[in-house]
Amino acid sequence: MKITVIGAGYVGLVTGACLAELGHQVLCVDNNPEKIALLNAAGVPIYEPGLQEYLARNRAEGRIHFTTEMNEAVDHGEVIFIAVGTPSQEDGSADLQHVLAVASQVGRHLKNFKVVVNKSTVPVGTAYRVQAAIAIELRKRGIQDDLFEVISNPEFLKEGAAIDDFMRPDRIVIGLDKGPHHDLVQQKMEQLYASFNRHHARTLWMDVRSAELTKYAANAMLATRISFMNEVANLADLVGADVDSVRRGIGADARIGHGFLYAGTGYGGSCFPKDTRALVQTALDCGSTMKVVSAVEHVNDSQKTVLLQRTLQHFGNDLNGLKFAIWGLAFKPNTDDMREAPSRVVIKNLLMRGAQVHAFDPVASKEAMHALTLDMADQPQALARLKIETSAYEATENADALLVLTEWKNFHHPDFALLKTQMKRPLILDGRNLYDPQWLEDLGIAYQGIGRRNELALQLGRPTEAQPAESAMALS
Ligand SMILES: NC(=O)c1ccc[n+]([C@@H]2O[C@H](COP(=O)([O-])OP(=O)(O)OC[C@H]3O[C@@H](n4cnc5c(N)ncnc54)[C@H](O)[C@@H]3O)[C@@H](O)[C@H]2O)c1
Structure with missing residues (x-):
């Protein structure tokens, strides 16, 4: 089939590349000329495992093309996907x-019947x-205004595993109302996604x-599981329990399952934060409230500051003269996406308190520098204390503590002996619970995870001299 994808971002590019891989003729259009120029020059504007290979193969075989011309794009596809961004507005609602x-542009160029598929996340x-x-x-x-049908086909892919999620979907949700075009549209969508429905x-x-x-x-359900486990982890810290044992204990219950039960430094990214906010706002617009989802957001905002609170507990509020290593900048592994990444909150606050920050991420360095430069546009002197390193161990050289913020595989088995000799003080604040507290205790490395029963880490380090750690609100 001939398919048009409007918006060549994380969702649009993955959708286009995967549909081309299935044999469809895809034209992607974007209003960002640099992005299209890069794609036409065989580049890839984002990091997503497997995407480069898919694009290269389908470009070479002539199944995917890129343009900035909307008239050409609207003419091309019998099915037109809208996959442009829907960021948060000031009040939390989705900015449409x-x-x-895009809808108006489609209307300006449409000449014959099209199925317009909304893949963007929209209220x-x-x-x-x-x-x-x-x-x-x-x-x-x-022109008669029944030349098209608008349907909903929300996207559930996860960044970092987007190709796999698209090619092996748990489900494909299609919202289509009864109307004169119902059967024709259903038939086209069945044809489009036939490969995914062969087995069942x-x-x-x-x-x-x-x-x-x-x-x-x-998204709200997944975010709820994360915030719930973060609250359980914070309680585990207070009562001396181990959240990882609790996670396994509850995940084994078939009614609960193991997914999305990991405690950490809070969720970020382009979806959960904005989508929970938008859902809360939708309810408010209807004169209702989403109490659970509001609480989920609140817990997440304060969880993003947990590692920072711990840093301040160890070192006091004045971090002048101290050097912190950060491993992991992207909001999660296998992506360079820095949208609402917890690292932005942590790094900004460390820098503002006078610290030197040496950070490393396997792929998100450029995006991170860009995001932090925007976040700290009015604090150039503090920003100057940030150095993005090209290797993990460059970052830890002479560091007073290592903060682990993203669970990249490269960080799972570090050379602890090297860390111990290299760092000024061997202290790891692990925001992703990557390491076993007992191993590190045996190695003489002070360690604090999230909800991991870490008496050793609490005893070591430079104790807070006077001031208590600041409130989460003040830190965000
Ligand atoms: N990123 C994810 O993991 C994910 C997953 C599921 C759903 N979604 C949803 O999908 C949508 C897109 O998200 P994304 O992460 O791909 O966004 P993105 O910001 O990465 O990409 C959006 C693209 O649309 C382009 N664009 C904007 N206005 C345009 C216009 N008028 N004409 C042509 N192109 C235009 C932008 O230049 C950009 O390249 C959002 O609603 C998001 O919530 C995202």
């Missing part, structure tokens, strides 16, 4: 300006707004509103 701008009712925006443009041109039917058909809400509910 890109989605609606309930957006498909109708997209429908209206297209219809307005068609009417301006005196993975497509879940529902009405548009339910599909839109399903996406938010899924």
Whole structure:
């Protein structure tokens, strides 16, 4: 089939590359000319495992092309995916300006029947707004306004495993309302996704509103599990229990399962924070509240500062003259995405308190520097104390403590003996619970994980001289 994908970001590029891999003829359009130029020059603007190979193969075989020309893009596809960003607005609601701008552009260029598929994560009712925006443009041109159907097909891929998630979906949710084009649209979507339904039917058909809400509910549920475990971990620290044992203990219950039960420094990224905020706002707009989801956000905001609180407990509030190593900048492994990454909160606060920060990430260095430069635009002197290193052990040289913020595989088995000799004081504050507290105790390395019963780490380090650690709110 001929497919158009509007928006060549994390979702659009993965969608385009995977549909091309399945044999479809894909044209990706983006209004960022540098991005399209890079893609046309065989580059890849984001890091996502496997994406480069997919793009290279399908470019070479002529199944995927890139353009900035919307008229060409609208002409090309019988199915047109919208995969542009829906960031948070000030009040937490989803900003639909890109989605609606794209809808108007589609309306301006549409000449024959198209299925317009909303893949962006959008609040309930957006498909109708997209429908209206297209219809307005068609009417301006005196064209009948039933030349298209807008449906919802939310995307559930995880960055870092996006290709695999797209090619092996747990389910494909399609929201399609009853109407004159219902059967034709259903047939086209069945044809489009036929490869995924060969073994057993993975497509879940529902009405548009339910599909839109399903996406938010899924992300809110996953975020809830993370915040819940973070609260359990913080309690485990207070009562001397080990959250990893608790995780295994509850995950073994088939009603609970093992997924998304890891305690850490809070969730970040482009989806959970903005989608939980948008869901809360949707409820408010309807005169209701989402009490659980609001609490999930609140817990997450304070969890992002947990490692910082610990650093201040060890070293006091004035970090002048101290050097901290950071391992991991991206919000999670296997991506260079820095959107709402906990590392941004931690690094900014360390720098503002006078610390030197030497950080390393296997792929997110450039994105991290860009994000932190924006975050600290008004603090150039503090930002000057940040150095992004090209190897993990360059960062730890002479460090007063190592803070682990992203669970990249490269950090799973470090050379602890080297760390011990290299660092000024062997103290690891592990925000991802990568290491066994007992191993490190045996090696004489002070260690503190999240909810891991770490008396040794609490005894060592430079104790807080006077001031108590600041409140989470002041640190975020
Ligand atoms: N990133 C994820 O893991 C993920 C997963 C599932 C769903 N989603 C949702 O998918 C949507 C896209 O997310 P993303 O992470 O790919 O965003 P992104 O910011 O990486 O990409 C969006 C792209 O759209 C382009 N764009 C914006 N306006 C345009 C216009 N008028 N015409 C053409 N191109 C335009 C931008 O230049 C950018 O390249 C969001 O709604 C997001 O919530 C994201």
